[in-house]
Amino acid sequence: MEKEIVKPAEGRLGILVVGCGAVATTFMTGVLMARKGLAKPIGSMTQYDKIRVGRGKEKKYLHYGDIVSLTKLDDIVFGCWDVYPQNAYQAAVYAEVLKQKDIDPVRDELELIKPMKAAFDKNYAKRLDGDNVKDCATRWDMVEQIRQDIRDFKAKNDCARIVVIWAASTEIYVPYYEPIHGKLDTLVAAMKADDREHIAPSMCYAYAALQEDAPFIMGAPNTTVDIPAMWQLAEEKRLPIAGKDFKTGQTLVKSGFAPILKVRNLGLSGWFSTNILGNRDGLVLDEPANFHTKEVSKLSTLETILRKDDQPDLYGNIYHKVRINYYPPRNDNKEGWDNLDIFGWMGYPMQIKINFLCRDSILAAPLLLDLTLLSDLAHRAGRYGIQRFLSFFLKSPMHDYTQGEEAVNNLFEQYTMLKNAIREMGGYEADEEVD
């Protein structure tokens, strides 16, 4: 097989994070601590996972970095935008995810990460009231200002490449609207006409990033890059996109647990997921319009794993419900409960309860590292458009719904796609079947 040509990861990689909240600062602090040897980037596939390449006598198990050229942690430079002006050190302390002892050794570096003014519209997140916000005449002006920020950051920090990742609050639900989101020229026209109803600020970040040769990743469930207009832009600019919504806690469990029922042919009549969390993310999601965006993203997981059409006796009538409750005392330490009503031989009912006491940002941080490094890799490998191999990390994997394509949500099928892509970019055969 012909070897894919991947440009080596030379020079510095600028990672620009939209949002400087709990997730963003936990990610940045962890990377800075890891490169000083003071913490371990646990949970990160790019730093830990080993996959098989070759078969038979040729078989080897290698880290991703030994198969393909990956950016080293030492070569990362961070920047960010936020509605609040606090630097990354202050924001990390405010978030109360990490202990002071795990932040202080990199305090100086974090203090240098000062949020650029946010491209923000209060109508998209009513519960936020920071004033570190750009003054934008139109959505198009918003795009231009973000593009300038990216150019300035790249020059000032001597970066060879940039990746932009959204770890800002969830915006209100913007339904896909074909007359505007369907094509690139209609999207641009709407930005120029300052159509604030159909053009979310996140779309301005994504558009600006892609214009500036930077892959864009959507960590929240916003309608942003999952519209044909953005796919068109990514294809034209030959840039990778992926998205959306980091798959961290309950959905990770769901996409890993549902396959157990599937492979043992057990039935499912209901799956109720609820959780309590008290961070700023929870506060924003307490607003029904913002929660709806999350709900749509979380609900899509089961139906593509446990298929009604394939097994009507088992999965013909599933009641799936997802709840998020804002509860300040828990802060970032989310507690999730899942109740599964299943049935077995002759239809006899049983129940499974899963109680996950997790830490939201601790689970999300490695995903930001992997998604940014792997998007940068895909870019250097000349891959562009929707990167299906990144579905592993996302609650709503991107797929071309206009062509009837269905997303792959099964965690193990997603893992196979990830491994095959790494193999292929490393010049090995993508030799594992996705069943």
Ligand SMILES: NC(=O)c1ccc[n+]([C@@H]2O[C@H](COP(=O)([O-])OP(=O)(O)OC[C@H]3O[C@@H](n4cnc5c(N)ncnc54)[C@H](O)[C@@H]3O)[C@@H](O)[C@H]2O)c1
């Ligand atoms: N932690 C997880 O497990 C997880 C999983 C999936 C998705 N997410 C998503 O990641 C995002 C970040 O979560 P978090 O806990 O860090 O939230 P957070 O509230 O601590 O941080 C978000 C930050 O984004 C800023 N912001 C909002 N709109 C902005 C804009 N237009 N431009 C720039 N900054 C903006 C806010 O001021 C805030 O500081 C949320 O959308 C959340 O839903 C988190």
